[in-house]
Structures are given as C-alpha cells and as structure tokens.
Amino acid sequence: MITLNHLSTEDPADGCPLIPEAEEATLPSYELGTRPESFFISRTVNLTISLVLLISCYSAILIPAYLPADGSYHEFPKDLVLLNLSASLLSSPCQPRWCLTHLKPLSCSPGLLNIPVFVQQEHPMSWERPPPLGLQGSEQHLALALASLPQLDLPPFLSKEGHCRRCVVVGNGGVLHGSHLGSHIDQYDIIIRLNNAPVPGFERDAGSRTTVRLLYPEGAPHSADEYKQTSMVALVVFKSLDLDWLTSVITKQPLSFWSKMWFWRDVVEEIPLRPENFRILHPEIIHKTGEALQKYAFKQGNMVPTLGACAVVMALQMCDHVSLAGFGYNMQHPEARLHYYEEIRMDAMKAQVVHDVSAEKLFLRDLVAAGAVTDLTRAL
Template sequence: MVALKKLSVADPEDIHLPLLPEAESFEQAAGINKKTEPRKFFISREKNLCLSLVLLLGGYSAVLFPALLPKGHPIRPDGSSQERDMVLLNRSAALLTRACRPGWCGKRLQSSPLCQHLPRVPAFLQEGHAAWGQPPPLGLQGSEERAAQALRMLSENGPPPELGGGACSRCIVVGSGGVLHGSRLGAHIDQYDVIIRMNNAPVSGFESDAGSRTTVRLTYPEGAPRSHREYQNTSVVALGVFKSLDLDWLVSVVAKEHLDWWSKLWFWRDVVESIPLQPQNFRILNPDIMLQTGLALQTYSKQQRQTLPTLGASAVVMALQLCDEVSLAGFGYDLQHPEAPLHYYESLHMHAMKAQVVHDVSVEKVFLRELVSAQVVNDLTGAL
C-alpha cells in the first residue's frame, strides 16, 4: 500500500488541487487514464445557478420595467404659454359659435391663385371613373379591374352620411403633429360635422386633445390602426391607393376573408386583416385628389423631381371638396427643431421626418400656410 504524505483534510470543492506524486504513481500503475483538466476556469454549481438567476431577472427587468413606467407626454414643440393656448381656444370657440357660411371654401378658392390647381373633383372613387393615365397613387393605370372589383364590394361610394340633407357643413382635418398635444381642443373637434383623421392616429386615450369620434379615417393598408377600439365611433374608412395590391387588401377586409400569404409578402409591414365595420362604411379615395394635390405642391417646390403628397395634405384637399368650411388641427411640422415631438401620441422626434424622401413636408407646410393666408381654411393649433 502506498503511503500518502502530509495528508490533510480539504474542502471537497477543492478537487482541482494537484495529486501528490505517490498518488499519481499509483494511478499510473493501476492503468487508470484519468484526465486532470484544470477546473479553475469553471465556477461551482451554486454560483452558476445564482449567476443564471441574476442574468434572467436582469433580462426580464430590461424588457418589462420600462413598459410599467407611466408614459410621459411630449412637450409642446413651440413651447407656447398658457396665454397663447387660451387665445387659440377662444378663437376656436368663436368659429364654432358663428353661423356656418355655405360655399365659403369654394368662394375663397376662386379668389386665390390656388383655384387652378384645386378643381372640383369627386372625393371618392365612383364606378366608371377607374381609368387614369398614371399608375397609383396618382391614377389607376393597370389597376382598373381591381378597382372595379373593389367598388362592387362596396354598397356606398358617396360622401359620408353626416353630409346628407344639403345643410351647411363644417369639416376639421385632424393631423398627427405634436403641436396637438396639450391643445385641449377635443371638445371643439367633436362639434364639427365631419372629422377626418389619417392612418393610425389614435383617439383612445387622447380625447381631451384630439376628440373622441371619427367621420372619415383616410389610410392605406400598412397605416391602418390595429386596435378595433380605434374604429369605434367611425363612419367611414377611406383607402388611399398607393399600389394595386392595396385594392386586394380592401376586398379581403370588406369580405372579411384572409389575404393570401403571397400577397402579404409585398407589404412593407404587417397589415391589419380585420376591421369591425360593414361594407357601407368603406370608400376609395379618388386618385385625382392626390394628383391635384401633387400638382399644387409642385408650384411651391424648387426640386425637379416630383414627390408624393402625404395623406394629410390630400385629406385637406378632400375636405375642400366635401364641406363648406374647413379647419385644421395638428398640422405644421417644425423641422427647425429636430428634437421636438413628431406626433402627439408617441415619442418620435422631428428629425425622423428628415430621413424619408418620399414626401416634402416643407413644401406642404408652405402650401397649407397659403390656404390659411387666403382664408380658405382655419388653423386651430397655430403652427402653420
């Protein structure tokens, strides 16, 4: 028997200590091929478990904790005082207490140079008018059959029911600009005959500033709200056709059928497949609205290339076709302050708008400001 030298009591965890020479000789003699890997690289089972729990809890906290914090609202981009806000509120109230003036927008347009660029056209697509010399969104070239199929699915293609009866009507186009936050215009907005919103701009949770109901929500598939709650108190969802596939999406939504997987691949983001409204609640924006809006914008642009109008600018032109008086709220991007909030409902900043090249919001601001200067429309939030 081989005697062990200086045998001492050691912690069982310390199995990485080197064997005594006599023990090594014993194992070699016995023919045991034992690999003595150094274990100082590894940690103990208890420490491993504790570290895993810490990492796991840290990961969950990083994901869940921000969502539990109260969401702050963006600061008003113009830093306006309470006095200025009160002036705007009083001005808005004065407009509502005054009697509606029949045909006001049309009369003001006739006395403005903008008249030639904004002719009278139907706001929504009608049967037999689905052929233009340009592809979407400025026409329906190559999409005539799809447009005809979509129109057959709709039971109505005229103005929303709120405009029936021939009475003088007021419209308000509610933009998504951060200037709307803190405006307290919600109660005033709800008093208009027709309230027009764009894309997924929310109502729920923002009623005090943005109002609580919607007459027309102008959108395209990728921009349509996902929450069914946003379609409550909504009369019409109007599709702005940017590509032929948008018409297929409308047919699937109206028919309450799922869009095939191949078609879904061609949208730049996931689209909503279910909207809790009936066929009579859908319309198709007349592409001529976007065409005339684009032509009007081109007169103010210094660029040679033609940029597409936003749905916001197109909604203003659509409102001029529908109503006697038109007001705007939430319009006026302030690109001079890149850290200002872009929208009234989220934390995106103004510099995000500079990254896109499809629209020229600076030119659109000049165009809308011209409409305000000519007293064709009223600017309730004072950012134009």
C-alpha cells in the same frame, strides 16, 4: 539644547506600557511577486461594472430625446387664446361656400375645384397614371374592390348639398399635444383623421369622434377600439395590392400568404365596420394636390403628397368651412414632438425623403392666409 537619551515603552509614573511590544504585533507578509487578492476585483465584476456604466452614459444622452419637454402639457392648455378663438369660430354662423369663395383668388385654385372624392366607376374613361396618382394597371383589382362595396357615392352625411357643413382635418402633429382642443373638435360636422392616429386615451387633445379615416393598409389601426365612433374608412391606393386588401377586409376572405409578403409591415385583417362604410379615395385628389404643391417645390416632377395635404383638399370638396388641427412641422425646433401620440422628436423627419413637407407647409400657409382654411393650432 535638549536631548532625548532614552525612549521607554512604560509610563514613568506607573510602569504601564504605552504601546504594545513589537513582537506581539501581527502584520501581513507577502512573498516577493505576490499581491493581496482581496484588493483587486475579478474580470467578471470588472466587465459588469463597465457595461453598466456604458449603458448609463448612453441612456443619459438618448433617453431625454424621448421624454416630454414640458410636463405641464398634461395639466394645462398650451394657449387659452387659441381655445377662445376656436370657441368663437364654432359659435359663429356657418356660411355656405366660404372655402370656395376664399380659395378662388389663389393661383393654385383652378386645379383644386370640383374634384371627385371617391371612386364610383368600375371603368373610368382614363386612368393615365399608376397609383397613387391614378389607377393605371389596377383595373381588375379595382373591379373586384368596387363589386364588394354596396355603396359608392357620397353619403348624405358627407354631402354639403342643402347643408352648411363645418369640417376639421385632424393632423398627427405634436403641436396638438396639450392643446385641449378635443371638445371643440367633436363639435364639427365632419372629422377627418389619418392612418393609425389613435383616439382612445387622447380624447382631451384630439377628440373622440371620427367621420372619415383616410388610410392605406399598412397604416390601418390594428385595435378595434380605434374604429369606435367611426363613420367611414376611405382607402388611399398606393399599389394594386391595396385594393385586394380592401376586398379581403370587406368580404372576410383572407389574403394569400404570398400577397401578405408584399406589404412592408403586417396589415390588419379585420375592421369592425359594415361594408357600406368603406370607400376608395379618388386618385385625382392625390394627383391634383401634387400639382398644387409643384408651385411651392424646388424640384419639379410627380410629387406624392402626404395624406394630411390630401385630406385638406378632400375636405375642400365636401365642406363649407375647413379647419386644421395638428398641422405644421417646425424643423427649427428639432427637440419638439413629431406626433401628438408619441414622444419621437422632430429630428426624425430628416430621415424621410418621400414627401416635400416644406412645400406642403407653404401651400397650407397660403390657404390659411387666404381664409380658405383655419389653423386651430397655429403652427403653419
């Protein structure tokens, strides 16, 4: 057995110390009940770090819902097959009355034929329904609006008399994003757009021209650039005050402060178009569209269709060939884009209760299946 009898702080060889003497070491000492302040962070710093972590967690959860699902949309078309089909459609001869011929076999067709497109009479025989399905109770507002319009009839560039016309209704759906259909859309005779769907900056997918922009006051674009290359604005009347707004825009006489209070959002006060470039959509378009949708709805009653569905029915009155681009809400993919011009997801549609988008999708599917319209983006 080996035992150590003595530990020395000096190297036995040269007498140098191996460790410092105990009395030379200076160690911190604390009184009982105290703690080293440098070890702990202040309450302010603690709160700041907590807030940063909390915001970071929420951002990690929420921000991805507003980001593009696929960055390749900005580089390549979604489907070259669709582009080829669209090109083939445009290159084929225009056949007069194509839509009407293929529309007649449908059960909903009788109510969709020969509907007046724009309001032309100050005192029609009957406005049996209030807006938007009619103009009951808005007669005085209508008279003032019509008096401000130099022209009321269908202009030659919208009439199919003597011409075979191709029309495209450009919906706002996210399926249009990345489609590269813009150059094809611009080749149509009549291009119909809805509300404030933007054109500048989205020409590659949505085109650059606008023949008719259907809108209501709250949905009118505020930027003057959106009205460039626009032939006509058609007002969709949802309330009597909408007619007063149109009169104000045409005559340059501002609305009263009290009138402005009744709009649910700020409305544009000036649209850079000539008075002859304005019209009022006939409420029968909305009424007959709603009646057609009843055949596909689970609940019965007066149905208010979306502007997109109304625009399709309007196009059927003016055009020999009707194509759709940017239509179809796919609720089975909640992460998909809702609109082509913003990154809100499809989930947002669950919050709206005004329109029956499921019934509209079935209605439009039937039109496509019958050959009355063509779906360029194939989302219906």
